[in-house]
Structure formats: C-alpha cells, structure tokens
C-alpha cells in the first residue's frame with residue numbers, strides 16, 4: 244500500500260513540475276504502431292530517421308507497408324537497427340491485421356483490452372512493452388506501459404525487486420493510479436533561458452517537452468491520460484536524472500522520496516547511483532546547445 248501511495252505521489256509531483264508531455268509523437272495510430280515496433284532496442288532518434296525515410300517514400304501507412312517489398316522496407320528502416328527482424332515484424336503485423344481484422348485498425352483497436360493484448364503478444368516480436376505501447380498510445384486503452392526506465396527508478400526507490408515481473412509492476416502502477424488523478428493544472432513549463440550563466444539547477448535541467456501531435460490530442464479517458472502521462476514523465480526522469488551510470492538525485496524532482504540516504508551512498512560504490520556536480524551544465528556546455536537550457540538538443544523526444 245505504501246508503495247502505491249508513493250507511486251501516486253511520483254505522478255502528482257512530476258505532473259506539477261513538468262506538466263503535460265504530449266505523447267505520443269505521431270499523427271496516426273498506425274504511425275504509433277510502427278514507432279513502437281521500431282523503437283525496440285534502439286534510441287528514438289534512430290526511429291525518427293527510419294520514420295522519416297518511410298514518410299519520404301510515402302509508405303508510412305498500412306497500404307504502404309503492405310505493398311513495399313521486404314528488401315525495400317529493410318533499406319528504409321535500416322537506421323532503426325535490427326532492420327531485417329523489424330521489417331519482418333511490420334510485414335507480419337500487417338498480414339495479421341488483414342487476416343484477423345480485414346485490414347481495419349479501427350476494428351482492431353476497438354477490441355476489448357485483454358483480448359487484444361493476448362492477440363498482440365502472440366505475434367512475432369511483440370513483447371509486453373510493445374503490446375502495451377500499442378494499446379495505450381495507438382488505441383487509448385487503459386493500460387500502463389512498463390519499460391527499463393520504470394524499472395530503474397522503482398528499483399532505486401526500492402519499490403520493486405530486480406527480478407520483478409513485467410505484469411506485477413504494471414498492475415502495481417495501475418492499482419496506484421486507478422482512481423482518476425486530479426487534473427494536471429500546470430501546462431508544460433517553457434525551457435529556461437540561461438544567461439549569463441546557469442540558473443537554478445532545477446530550471447537548467449528541466450526536460451524539453453515536444454509539441455502536441457494528432458495522437459497526443461486524441462480523446463481518451465482520464466485513466467488512459469494518467470497512464471499516458473506517467474509513463475512519459477518517468478521517461479523524462481530517467482533520461483535527464485536517473486541514468487544508468489549516474490543518478491542526479493540532488494537535482495531530481497523525485498529526490499524528496501529518497502528518504503534513505505544510505506541507499507544512494509551504498510550504491511555509489513559501484514558508480515551506479517553517483518550524484519555529480521556536472522549535472523549543472525557549464526557555460527561552455529551551454530554554448531554547444533542551440534536552445535539555451537536544453538541539455539542535449541538531439542535528445543530523443545520519446546522513449547528510448
């Protein structure tokens with residue numbers, strides 16, 4: 244129960260600090276699905292390159308993937324890595340959709356959540372994270388997406404054990420957030436201008452939020468919106484503060500929930516949780532960035 248209260252507090256704190264995250268960066272449910280498959284084991288920036296290739300070739304659509312020869316598809320999505328596997332997965336998804344739902348994404352996405360999840364998980368190369376990303380971000384189903392970032396943050400806060408199963412983490416978060424949360428009152432705060440030198444650390448490190456898209460503005464229930472936001476907010480925490488080799492706890496919005504300093508101290512021996520003064524960008528680092536206050540302008544807009 245305490246864990247669930249803490250998880251809910253994470254959501255409320257991050258929402259208040261950073262506001263709406265406008266996920267997912269896509270203009271159609273199919274684009275979300277393609278992105279969810281392409282983002283497996285790669286950074287989002289590489290997915291964006293592959294999506295741009297598909298868009299340029301005018302094949303970022305069901306019909307486009309259907310008619311594109313496998314070898315051409317492989318070339319187009321090459322930047323996303325594992326391009327042979329991922330091309331086969333895209334083809335296999337479209338074939339399954341044609342066979343099971345007569346090629347209708349609307350029909351597919353209006354299938355009850357549990358049934359559709361089971362069907363998706365039975366497809367080649369679709370694991371729980373990809374299936375739940377499709378359900379939540381393409382179909383607005385009420386299901387939370389667990390990823391490596393969620394695990395890392397929860398483990399460091401001792402909310403889960405390292406061997407916790409995907410579905411037990413998902414169910415714990417869903418149980419914590421099952422009552423619709425209070426509305427997110429603050430809109431995304433603008434990126435701070437840092438002149439002449441770095442301002443308050445919290446402002447310097449405030450993540451950049453991407454612009455609204457057709458999919459981010461899709462109608463959804465309060466609960467789906469809460470799951471949508473919470474996953475996106477945890478991604479921001481992990482990318483900017485709770486990184487695999489460094490935890491910038493001293494600047495992180497969730498630092499107030501780390502009430503056991505021994506946790507950080509003990510972990511810093513293996514350098515995994517080490518706080519660092521370099522968390523605040525220096526002026527020389529700032530000069531490299533085209534947008535003041537942005538840690539890394541090439542930082543992926545979404546997941547990985």
Ligand code: SF4
Pocket residue numbers: 396399400480484485486490491492493495496497498499501
């Ligand atoms: S950086 Fe520190 S305070 Fe922030 S989520 Fe990670 S462990 Fe928690």
